[in-house]
Amino acid sequence: MKVASLRCVLFSAGILTVSDKGSQGQRLDRSGEVIRENLSRMGSRLVKYEIVPDEIPVIADRLSEWADEGGMDVILTTGGTGLAPRDVTPEATLSIVDKVVPGFAEAMRGQTLSVTPMAMLSRAVAGVRGRCLIINLPGSPKAVQECLDVISPAIPHAVEIIKGEVTEHSVPKPGT
Numbered sequence: 001m002k003v004a005s006l007r008c009v010l011f012s013a014g015i016l017t018v019s020d021k022g023s024q025g026q027r028l029d030r031s032g033e034v035i036r037e038n039l040s041r042m043g044s045r046l047v048k049y050e051i052v053p054d055e056i057p058v059i060a061d062r063l064s065e066w067a068d069e070g071g072m073d074v075i076l077t078t079g080g081t082g083l084a085p086r087d088v089t090p091e092a093t094l095s096i097v098d099k100v101v102p103g104f105a106e107a108m109r110g111q112t113l114s115v116t117p118m119a120m121l122s123r124a125v126a127g128v129r130g131r132c133l134i135i136n137l138p139g140s141p142k143a144v145q146e147c148l149d150v151i152s153p154a155i156p157h158a159v160e161i162i163k164g165e166v167t168e169h170s171v172p173k174p175g176t
Contacts, residue, residue, distance in 0.1 A: 011073040011159045013039050014048035014066050018059055018080035018089045019139065022051040030141040031078040038148045039076075042155065047072050054080050059092035067096070067132035073159045075132060079139035081124040089136050090125045097127030097134060104135050104154070108147040115146055131162050 015035050021027040029051055039046060048066055052058045059080070066072050080089030094100070104126035112119040124136035124147075135151065137144045160166040 010043050010045060011156060012047045012071060013044045013074040013076065014072045015039075015046065015050075016059070016062055016066070016075060016077045017049075017051040018054055018077055019051060020053045020086060022079075023053040029078075031137070031139055031144045034141045034144045035076050035078060035137065035148070038145070038152060042152055044074070054086040054088055056088045056092045056095070059089060060096050063093060063134060064096045064129065067129040067134065070131070072132055073163065074155060075134045076137055077134070078137045078144055081122050081136050081138050083121055083123070087123070090123045093125050093127060093134055093136055097125075097129050099128045101126040101128060101133070101158070104151050107150050107154075108137075111150040112143065112146045119143075128162055133158050133162055 015032050017029045017032040019027060019029070022029050032049065032051070036046060036049070050062065052062055059077075063075060063077075066075055077089055077093070080087045102125075105122070105124045108124060109119050109122055112122075122138055124138065126133070126135040128134070133155070135155075137147050157166065
């Protein structure tokens with residue numbers, strides 16, 4: 001009998017909460033806390049955390065700065081992905097990524113659509129800048145958890161690919 005080896009994939013992460021009220025101290029960041037708890041369970045090390053207002057230049061600058069510093073493998077944003085006039089996180093993200101990774105957003109919307117029809121209103125995107133994966137999450141703690149339940153299994157492997165640690169994808173043979 002072959003025993004599978006288990007390994008803890010450690011990656012570094014940042015949480016960028018996008019909220020006008022949160023950035024002014026008028027609202028607690030419960031969604032950021034949900035992300036923090038999930039990252040901890042994934043074996044991630046939190047490197048940066050910040051709350052910024054819903055402003056494209058501010059969001060884009062922070063994402064670029066964090067990704068370019070090289071100290072983060074993943075940046076998870078929360079907030080600003082809906083239809084309100086001030087929801088601009090996807091635009092800011094798309095303005096700075098080198099590659100779009102639509103599968104993350106498609107999976108989140110597809111799976112959470114079975115929970116609520118409002119999931120189709122999400123404009124979340126994901127992409128890669130340099131060697132950093134950036135994923136937009138919704139602003140509500142419940143929606144953040146539902147989305148992370150969907151995408152968490154793929155994040156460590158995505159990080160390995162982006163870092164060049166995995167170059168081939170193999171499917172286990174039956175009976176092994």
